[in-house]
Amino acid sequence: MFGWEFPPHILGGLGTASYGLTKGMAEQKDLELTFVIPKPHGDEDQSFLKIMGACHIPVVWRENSWEHVNYRIGKFMHPDEYFWLRNGIKYDYTRIYTDELGCINFSGKYPDNLIEEISNYEAVASVLAHQMQFDIIHSHDWLTYPAGVFAKHISGKPLVIHVHATDFDRSRGKVNPTVYSIEKRGMDVADHIITVSDLTRRTVIEKYHQDPRKVTTVHNAVEPLPDADSFSKTERKDKVVTFLGRITMQKGPEYFVEAAHRVLQKTDGVRFVMAGSGDMMHAMIELVAKRGIADRFHFTGFLKGRQVHEMLAESDVYIMPSVSEPFGISPLEAMQVGTPSIISKQSGCAEILTHAIKTDYWDIDAMADAIYGIVKYPAMYNSLHNLGREEVNNIKWYNAGLKVRSIYDSVLKY
Amino acid sequence: MKNICFYFQIHQPLRLKKYRFFQIGQDHYYYDDFQTEEKIRMVAEQSYLPANRTIADMIRSSNGKFKCAFSISGVALEQLEQYAPEVIDSFRELASTGCIEFLAEPYAHSLSSVFDADEFELQVKMHADKIESLFGKRPTALRNAELIYSDEVGEKIVDMGFKTVLIEEAKHVMGWKSPNFVYSHAYLNKLKLLVRNSKLSEDIFMRFSNPSWADYPLTAEKFIGWISSAPSEEKVFNIWMGYESLGMVQRHETGIFEFLKAIPYHAMEHQIGFALPSDISKKNEPTGSLLVPFPISWWGHEKDLSPWNGNDLQHEALEKLYGVGVRVRMCNDKPLLHDWLMLQTSDHFRYMSHKEAYGSQYESPYDAFVNYMNVLADFMDRVNAQFPSGIDNEELNELLKTITHQEKELATLEEEVKKLKVRKAKVSGK
Numbered sequence: 109m110f111g112w113e114f115p116p117h118i119l120g121g122l123g124t125a126s127y128g129l130t131k132g133m134a135e136q137k138d139l140e141l142t143f144v145i146p147k148p149h150g151d152e153d154q155s156f157l158k159i160m161g162a163c164h165i166p167v168v169w170r171e172n173s174w175e176h177v178n179y180r181i182g183k184f185m186h187p188d189e190y191f192w193l194r195n196g197i198k199y200d201y202t203r204i205y206t207d208e209l210g211c212i213n214f215s216g217k218y219p220d221n222l223i224e225e226i227s228n229y230e231a232v233a234s235v236l237a238h239q240m241q242f243d244i245i246h247s248h249d250w251l252t253y254p255a256g257v258f259a260k261h262i263s264g265k266p267l268v269i270h271v272h273a274t275d276f277d278r279s280r281g282k283v284n285p286t287v288y289s290i291e292k293r294g295m296d297v298a299d300h301i302i303t304v305s306d307l308t309r310r311t312v313i314e315k316y317h318q319d320p321r322k323v324t325t326v327h328n329a330v331e332p333l334p335d336a337d338s339f340s341k342t343e344r345k346d347k348v349v350t351f352l353g354r355i356t357m358q359k360g361p362e363y364f365v366e367a368a369h370r371v372l373q374k375t376d377g378v379r380f381v382m383a384g385s386g387d388m389m390h391a392m393i394e395l396v397a398k399r400g401i402a403d404r405f406h407f408t409g410f411l412k413g414r415q416v417h418e419m420l421a422e423s424d425v426y427i428m429p430s431v432s433e434p435f436g437i438s439p440l441e442a443m444q445v446g447t448p449s450i451i452s453k454q455s456g457c458a459e460i461l462t463h464a465i466k467t468d469y470w471d472i473d474a475m476a477d478a479i480y481g482i483v484k485y486p487a488m489y490n491s492l493h494n495l496g497r498e499e500v501n502n503i504k505w506y507n508a509g510l511k512v513r514s515i516y517d518s519v520l521k522y
Numbered sequence: 523m524k525n526i527c528f529y530f531q532i533h534q535p536l537r538l539k540k541y542r543f544f545q546i547g548q549d550h551y552y553y554d555d556f557q558t559e560e561k562i563r564m565v566a567e568q569s570y571l572p573a574n575r576t577i578a579d580m581i582r583s584s585n586g587k588f589k590c591a592f593s594i595s596g597v598a599l600e601q602l603e604q605y606a607p608e609v610i611d612s613f614r615e616l617a618s619t620g621c622i623e624f625l626a627e628p629y630a631h632s633l634s635s636v637f638d639a640d641e642f643e644l645q646v647k648m649h650a651d652k653i654e655s656l657f658g659k660r661p662t663a664l665r666n667a668e669l670i671y672s673d674e675v676g677e678k679i680v681d682m683g684f685k686t687v688l689i690e691e692a693k694h695v696m697g698w699k700s701p702n703f704v705y706s707h708a709y710l711n712k713l714k715l716l717v718r719n720s721k722l723s724e725d726i727f728m729r730f731s732n733p734s735w736a737d738y739p740l741t742a743e744k745f746i747g748w749i750s751s752a753p754s755e756e757k758v759f760n761i762w763m764g765y766e767s768l769g770m771v772q773r774h775e776t777g778i779f780e781f782l783k784a785i786p787y788h789a790m791e792h793q794i795g796f797a798l799p800s801d802i803s804k805k806n807e808p809t810g811s812l813l814v815p816f817p818i819s820w821w822g823h824e825k826d827l828s829p830w831n832g833n834d835l836q837h838e839a840l841e842k843l844y845g846v847g848v849r850v851r852m853c854n855d856k857p858l859l860h861d862w863l864m865l866q867t868s869d870h871f872r873y874m875s876h877k878e879a880y881g882s883q884y885e886s887p888y889d890a891f892v893n894y895m896n897v898l899a900d901f902m903d904r905v906n907a908q909f910p911s912g913i914d915n916e917e918l919n920e921l922l923k924t925i926t927h928q929e930k931e932l933a934t935l936e937e938e939v940k941k942l943k944v945r946k947a948k949v950s951g952k
Contacts, residue, residue: 374544462876465888473542480543481892484899487838488891494834495876 109143110233110245110252110259112216114159117149119217121437122272125304126248128331129270129512130157132505136513144236144255146229147216150183160185162232166194166210167201180209196239201231222251223286230254237262244268244516250275250287253294266299266519268512273304274311277432280357292316299519302326302512304435305456326512327460329505330440339421339445346379347483350423350447352416352438353430355386360429360452360469365392367429369399370476371483376404378483383408383419421445424489425482429469430455439464443500448492450478460503463496524749525758525797526789527716528590529665529688530765532570533598533631534562535869537883541893546900552861557883559605562598566606569769574612576768576779581621584786589621589796592765593665596629596649597867599656610656617657623798624653626661626684632866633830635666635675636817637844640851643682645863662686663799667868669718669820670827673813676707676715685712686803688762691720692818692825699810702756706808714803715812718762718820722748727767731776742784750792758802762820822878829878830871835891839871842898846905848915852922853908861901870894 109130113123130141134156141157148161164181177187194210206212212228219225233255245267247256253269260267275287295301295316301323303309309325312318349371351364361382368380382392382405389407396405411419420426426442426449433455440457442449443464451458452469465482467474481488539554580588592613594602602609616622628634628645629652635642646664654660663686664679671689679687691701699705701717725745729735737744749759764771772778789796797805821829831840843865850862873882873890884890909918 370544374546462886463888466885476544477542477892477896478888481888481895484543485838485891485895487834488888488895491834492888 109141109248110229110255111143111145111248112251114143114145114148114152116151117216121435122249124331124437125272125328125435127153128329128505129508131331132329132507132509133512134509135506136509139513142240142242144232145216146214146225148184160236161214162229163211163214163216164190164209165232165235166190166206167197167204167212167231167235168206168210169194169197170206170208170210172209177209181211193235193239196235196237198238199231199234204228204231226251226254226290230258233259234262243520246270246512247294247298248272250291250294253290253298257294257297260297267297268300268302268515268519269294269298270302271295271304271308271312271434273434274308274315276311276315277308277434278358280431298322300324300515302515304328305459307432307454307456307459308434324511324515326508326515327456327503328435328437329503329508330437330444330500331505332501333417333441333444336444336446339417341421346377347424348379348381348422349425349427349479349483350381350383350419351427351429352383352411352419352442353428355382355384355389355392357388358431358433359386360431361386361388361392362395363429363469363472363475364427365395365399365401365405366472367427367475367479368405369401370472371479372401372404375480375484378404378479380405381408381419381423382406383411383416385410417441417445420447423447425450425479427475427479428452428455429467429475431469433457440500440503443496446493446497448482448489448496450475450482461496461499463492463499465492524752524754524756524794525802526749526785526794527758527760527762527797527799527802529625529760529762529799530573530590530592530768531665531763532592532765533595533667534558534565534601535631535867536597536601536864537561538870538893538897541896541900543896543899546896547903550857550861550900550904552897552900553864558601562601562605565766565770566602566609568774569766570606570609571612572774572779573765573768574609574616576782578612578616578619580783580786581616581619583783584790584796586619586621587790587796588786589623589798591623591625591663591799593625593627594653595627595631595667596645596652597631597864599652614657617659623663623800624657624659624661625688625799626650626653626664628667630863630866631667631868632863633667633670633827633840633868633871634844634866635670635678636672636827636831637840638847639678641844641847641866642678644851646682663688663803668830670817671715671814671819672817673708673815675817676713676814677710680707680710680713686714686716686799688716688718688760688799689812689814690818690820690825691717694825695812695814695818699812700756701760702752702758703809704758704803704806705810705812708811708813711808711811714806714808716758716760716799716802717812718760722759723761723763726761726778726781727763727771730772730778730781740781742781742788745781746785746788746792746794749789749794757806758797821872829875830868832875832877833887835874835887836871839874839891839894839898842895842902846902849909849918850905852915852918853905855904855908858901858904858908861904865894865898865901 111126115127143157144160146162152159164185174187177190237259245256245259247253247269249272256267275283295318303325306325309323312323313320353359355361396402420442426447428451430452435456439449439451449464453466454469458466465478537554537557629649664684665688669690701719705715707713817827818825873879874887
């Protein structure tokens with residue numbers, strides 16, 4: 109598998125989904141997974157799969173002593189493996205800047221020279237494809253499609269690509285042609301395409317012109333939260349309504365502010381929280397001030413790790429008014445700690461949730477009404493609290509893994 | 523002689539409009555007239571009218587041997603009067619043949635029998651008045667909304683003077699017993715129970731046009747054949763369903779009306795008659811009593827109250843609604859009292875069910891709940907505005923009594939003053 113992120117060092121939902129899916133798939137005992145990421149930190153959980161760092165795989169032949177290799181990358185990989193992989197170098201990549209081991213220095217983030225990093229990743233894939241034994245190639249998200257495509261061309265093994273998002277979601281329609289061409293090529297070459305929701309599946313078929321027979325939806329799931337009960341809700345006078353996520357165009361934060369304005373016109377005793385950061389944060393602070401609700405509307409800034417679940421558990425309502433969300437895992441996380449969720453119908457997770465309120469992202473009235481309902485009518489809160497948690501605890505990565513497996517079997521013609 | 527007892531239910535809820543919380547206190551009109559009209563016109567044209575024509579035909583062709591009963595909820599009657607008066611006329615025509623019986627039921631098609639006994643009595647009376655004024659005859663048999671029945675409900679029905687009640691064939695109540703006999707209340711022998719034959723009823727309204735059913739296609743001959751081959755002690759076959767099953771669920775094209783038309787002929791061939799619920803209970807002695815400690819109904823798998831009161835949302839809504847019952851009955855504001863009835867219709871609660879929300883105009887049970895509760899919040903504000911909410915119900919009742927009493931007293935006193943004045947004038951005149 110080619111990926112870009114893996115917990116604990118993650119920047120977005122891709123890492124969480126990669127982890128959950130691989131962990132769920134690893135429960136099938138006849139499946140062996142190798143997960144390649146640009147730059148591992150060494151603290152990844154490798155109990156159920158093997159992690160390989162692209163930044164430790166040589167693409168240019170360099171002579172080094174065993175001791176030196178051990179000193180440099182021994183923490184991540186056995187030096188013997190390095191020497192063995194070195195035999196897989198079949199092309200001349202001296203044009204790429206490499207270190208004394210012949211390895212490329214990846215950032216593993218989303219740097220400005222992302223396109224260059226993607227093509228360097230391709231070089232690494234060629235070495236792996238020549239040297240390793242595998243049955244199937246699985247690429248997560250557009251950053252890794254070129255690597256997957258190249259590996260397929262070299263090895264002749266089937267390629268499955270996993271669409272966690274498309275550029276249509278990220279840009280609200282203003283698609284970057286370079287990104288589109290990378291995505292389109294990946295999809296054209298792939299033997300099968302996995303999408304995280306039917307919403308994304310439609311985008312792939314309609315905007316990328318793919319054969320519907322080759323596109324299958326495998327909905328994401330959520331990792332069980334072992335310490336779900338350790339998050340408590342403090343008794344307070346005011347109810348808390350929370351928006352949590354990147355404050356960007358895609359997430360529809362302005363609709364949340366407008367809905368809050370509606371609710372506050374009619375009732376007090378409700379507070380609104382916008383957690384997270386992003387390029388629209390200042391605009392949102394201004395909008396809040398303009399509506400005159402700043403005394404009841406709070407910004408927390410970026411939250412991390414445990415803070416996220418604590419914030420969710422303290423809330424009475426979680427709201428995700430995303431304009432376009434391929435899946436959206438955070439409502440599931442909110443429901444795990446028993447917080448009722450309001451999600452937009454334009455989110456992929458709406459396809460699998462029953463005990464969550466669904467509204468159109470632009471329908472401020474409906475959103476405000478749902479907030480009011482949960483806050484004012486205890487039965488509404490209790491129902492969503494109990495049934496929501498029950499529902500989400502039954503959405504398991506293991507089942508998603510089985511679906512992926514059946515796709516593997518079909519492309520391998522078993 | 524075996525008898526078939528047909529009974530058809532007619533009910534349509536008054537649909538609520540989208541009512542947002544910011545309308546609370548501003549907007550006191552709760553209904554989506556457009557949707558209500560559209561629905562009732564559609565059922566009237568596709569089902570009620572053609573079905574009435576079919577039944578008129580059956581009565582005529584059988585020389586008045588064919589008989590059947592109807593129960594039309596007050597809510598539906600109001601809608602028919604307003605949007606489809608020709609349906610009322612056509613029922614009047616049917617009623618004039620004397621082959622039709624109208625049953626009593628709570629006016630608002632409400633769950634009041636379980637949640638508010640006083641309200642139940644009031645509504646049954648109100649419904650009987652309405653039926654009498656429209657069709658000229660007061661109902662003598664009762665079918666509760668959704669065929670809800672329990673020993674306790676039965677007691678109330680006896681108190682109201684009814685001797686016949688229609689109930690569902692719930693497996694956990696009937697056990698091995700056949701629905702084709704007349705039964706009686708668990709301890710009040712006066713009250714006779716007629717039990718729906720679910721199998722034969724469902725054969726018509728659920729399975730009639732289902733090609734994957736083993737007995738498809740169903741013909742009148744086959745259907746009557748089943749009844750005539752039943753053991754000879756079984757005397758009553760209760761075939762009951764929603765009227766819209768004819769023409770809406772089973773479309774005209776399926777041949778459902780032709781099937782019905784052929785029934786009287788085949789029935790007579792096998793010496794099977796038709797009877798009305800009241801007549802059946804008059805002519806038949808109960809074979810045994812039925813113990814029903816918990817309410818049963820004719821919906822769902824469980825045949826209990828869970829379609830309307832099965833989850834937290836429904837509990838809360840019902841509790842809030844019936845919590846103001848006593849107070850509403852003290853008011854005499856007409857629009858308020860009318861809204862009170864319309865808000866009690868059972869369908870509103872069923873739409874909040876996670877499993878039985880069939881026919882709902884809402885996207886989810888939660889949507890239905892929020893909308894209903896917003897309406898109810900406005901309604902309760904109006905109720906509270908009638909009388910100060912600080913006074914409790916009993917105190918208020920006393921005060922109201924004193925006020926009405928005072929009025930009467932004043933009137934009598936004034937009368938006396940008048941008389942005295944007249945007498946004084948006479949005296950001084952002399």
